[in-house]
Amino acid sequence: MSTTTTRTLSAATLALALGSALSMAALPTTAHAAGDVEKCFGVAMKGKNDCAAGAGTTCAGTSTKDFQANSWKSVPKGTCTTLESKTSPTGKGQLEAFTPKA
Template sequence: MNTRISAALAAALITTLSAGVATAQAAKPMEKCFGVSLAGKNDCKAGAGTSCAGTSKVSYQKNAWKLVPAGTCTKIKTPKGPGSLTES
């Protein structure tokens, strides 16, 4: 019986810790990063002729953006150069 209680407590602890990590990750500030999304994987705005999320026609489109953790955009390397905080 003690083994079952211990296992249940361990499972509850792991679930609680996992939820705390997910909450901490969700609370991180995000920023728009232009030119880093793959074709069809942008979060929004992909230029003329597109409506919004998932509509970019080419990878690394300079006017399509993806939300990334704040402070990481310009560190993202692509075949067309680093990400940008402004549309180009």
């Protein structure tokens, strides 16, 4: 093989390997087992909620304000009630939609 061919193949192999590595790195954040996450209400920022947000929203990314009481975010199981929520009566995320504090 010529030097040019070897360099081209090496560059292509490196690009494929890097692409594969980046794809694999993204898996843990998108492929959760059902028992590893829970819905946490009142912790999503405006437009950053996950699907099925409740009245006034249609799906992911439709929350209209930060810490919206009826919008939820998927979080690692057991962490919801430790996350800040400025609208929650307890000041922490909730496992169910709630009426925001005044």
